[in-house]
Amino acid sequence: MTQTPPALQFQRDAHRYTANRSERAWIRRALRGYYAKRDENRDRFSDWAAARRAAAAIKTEAIDRLDYWLEMFEKNFSAHGGVVHWASNDREAREAVAQIVREKKARLVIKSKSMTSEEIHLSAALEKENCEVVESDLGEFIVQLRHEAPYHLVFPAMHLKRDAISRLFHDHLGTPETDSPEELTMIARRAMREKFLRADIGISGVNFAIAETGMISITENEGNARLTTSLPRVHIAIMGIEKILPRMEDLALFLPMLATAGAGQHLTCYNTLICGPRRHDEVDGPEEFHLIILDNRRSLLLADAEQRDALHCIRCGACLNVCPIFQNVGGHSYGTTYQGPIGAVITPHLRGLKSWKHLPAASSLCGACTEICPVGIDLHHHLLRIRRNGAIASPRWWEKALFEAFALVASYAGLFSLASGLGRWGQSWTQWLRGSWADPARAWTRGRDLPPPPPQSFRTWWKQRQAAEP
């Protein structure tokens, strides 16, 4: 069975989604509250602009000496008793986790939110090992029950209304229907409690990996990551190589920025540092702690020095929230793990330019993403750069020919005059063609009007005006 090419799938999904005006209105409403809170918390900063520059500088320091900081991190992490597994690609990462699952004869795995685990399609692989995998984050739990991908980096179920969630819980958990978000949350709380206590292995993501102290930092609001990393006997964490931060003290800047940009909060509810499994003098905690460090083509993005700063990303989701494309085509249309502007930038690097260069083309280039990014990623320029790289890698002969023809015509005043005269004349009598099947530019003209052709060209008008003046 041949799969639909991603570019075509994106066009179809985006087309279908943009036609759904009620869903679009719903997403806009959900985001309005976020904007207000984000601005309120951003204004509390004494100097948000300086904070952004500092965060960008620290991430530059981290990424530009990535090998140095990774080595330091590995040494300090291992000294606390954790085990590091290096994975060049998603297959190796899945296998590393599956191996631990097999060794422990694990039957139940509980997960807290990890986009990296989505990237490597971990849950499906573990289910093949006859292991039940439960997503503990409320939003992830909801989309897991619906067999859907997460809609948004930070808010996986933001596209759903409460009645859909109520019906979902009723169908899967047998709970009575309700329209109270509080009751729905309590249903999930009760359902998950038993899983936390019974799970053999807890799998978490990593927000930051602190090189100097060999710790990982996890940010969350619900407390499910705290429970995932406290109760099961084995803890496995998964991170990309770019999660490195040099010092523990850097968190004093990054945690408030992540909270403000990502969720419009002053600080997220639980920011937890973990170094190692339980100590001998501690009363609880996992006996084993494994960390999977994943490359999966991030080193290729690192090699692209022009776009290297995309590795600064702290996965806050702020760029998704401000992107007019994201708001109107929805998170699922992207067809990737990472949506929105950052997704459009990193996916061509992580999954291949040829199949994914259409994502940067779906952009109004408004630059809102670059403006809001807390770590100074030059997002909208990267979209242009990827388009350029895509055009160089797979040039379209007719596009090249068109531009060469234009260059020729524009180089000679007489030719240009003739061409624009023809264009004005042609515009008026091809009116009936516009937007129809015979129009070669119908992808554009279907939804756009050209301004009415002027009676004369500027040059002619100017000449006449000059002649009229005394």
Place this chain on the structure above:
Amino acid sequence: MSTSRTTIFAAIRQALRTPRPHAHRTLPKPTTPDFQLWLPPVGATASEWLDQFRERCNVLKTRLELLPSLEAAAAVLGQIAHEEQWNRLAFHPDPRLQKLVELTQRPSLCLERPGAIAELADCAAGITLCESLIAQTGSVLVTSTTCGGRSLSVLPEHHVVLAWREQLVPDLTAAYRQLRQRHHPDYPSMISLITGPSRTGDIERILVLGAHGPKRLTILLLDAPE
């Protein structure tokens, strides 16, 4: 040494041979104390810190009780236990917590040995000490060695913290500095910054308290020497 490790480091080193094109990308490295110039402002005196902490607790829905003595704290604790009909409250070994729990005269569980964790799931409340309270953010800093392990402060539905005024620090930078001074290089295996009761906005972005962690967070702040 794994071959994947070798491959990854080789790829990274090769990639970093090409420097970034823009000169302005090499910004001067900021020193940690500068953060406070840009973060939300924090007061200069302990009294201002307390006001700021109180304001934050109010926004976060953390209950803050400022009390003159351990006995007064026990009275408040007993009242909450009665209102919420706690079956059992859990705490970790510490003479002051021990005294507090004894004064409330409620059934309790002391997490003295690893086996006791199994009974923790049935306790309505968990009482812990803390490393520090942070004024700027309204946070409580706990660790697994000084505050009873990893689960005590997150599993029971109500988390109560016994703290003293001198534990109040102005901002996150001060909290991390203190952590380093106290624990480096033998850090506890878990260090958590708790900012309010557990919450979620995953359903229609509406705030609900008590997702998986505690639904209620109460801080008994003693205005007495530690």
